[in-house]
Amino acid sequence: MKKFLVIFICLFFVCLLSGCGGNSQASVTPVSTTTQQQQATPTPTPTPKPADGYIRTTDDSVRFLKWSEANGQINGLWSAATIQNGQPVYQNGALTGTHSGENVTLTMKYLMQEAAATGTLKGNILSLTSPGQDGKISTVEYKACSIADFNQALEAFKKKYGAGK
The missing domain is CATH 2.40.128 (Lipocalin)
Incomplete structure (x- = not known):
């Protein structure tokens, strides 16, 4: 029973880290896309104050x-x-x-x-x-x-x- 529990936990972590057996690239892409989007978002330029x-x-x-x-x-x-x-x-x-x-x-x-x-x-x-x-x-x-x-x-x-x- 302990072996089964250890194997189950190991498989669970392997699945979690690898995207549950799917293409490992697929699980990485959303993270990198989010990172790229955050990096690509320009810092807002302050609106210049109208001249007096x-x-x-x-x-x-x-x-x-x-x-x-x-x-x-x-x-x-x-x-x-x-x-x-x-x-x-x-x-x-x-x-x-x-x-x-x-x-x-x-x-x-x-x-x-x-x-x-x-x-x-x-x-x-x-x-x-x-x-x-x-x-x-x-x-x-x-x-x-x-x-x-x-x-x-x-x-x-x-x-x-x-x-x-």
């Missing part, structure tokens, strides 16, 4: 555009730190416009004046075309940024040029 706004910096200016959008209508603000007549000048005002697909139109308002621009928003780049102070049409690029990025650029401008007006 768009910034354009030059050697002597920092400009920032921030807006909210509803049904293609843009409402927001703009802020600029520039050098005029050798002195730093800080300005801000209202921003309105439209956004449809990649196309953007913006109107920046300051006191009783308005400046219009048209352009595209592709990924993190906002390209705007408008007439310059010299009358020539020019295109400039703004890059997506956070408010912290803008504040950091503004502080660097202030350190370089002073508090100004």
Whole structure:
């Protein structure tokens, strides 16, 4: 009886390890497939946080555009730190416009004046075309940024040029 029990237990383990007499490859395949699937599953990429706004910096200016959008209508603000007549000048005002697909139109308002621009928003780049102070049409690029990025650029401008007006 003990021999029968020992043989039974041995056969049980042999069957368990070999897939009960079936093709030993068949019992290994699901395990390796599961392992391959786990290895093949890419790590999820975090969704990038939407930009707080768009910034354009030059050697002597920092400009920032921030807006909210509803049904293609843009409402927001703009802020600029520039050098005029050798002195730093800080300005801000209202921003309105439209956004449809990649196309953007913006109107920046300051006191009783308005400046219009048209352009595209592709990924993190906002390209705007408008007439310059010299009358020539020019295109400039703004890059997506956070408010912290803008504040950091503004502080660097202030350190370089002073508090100004």
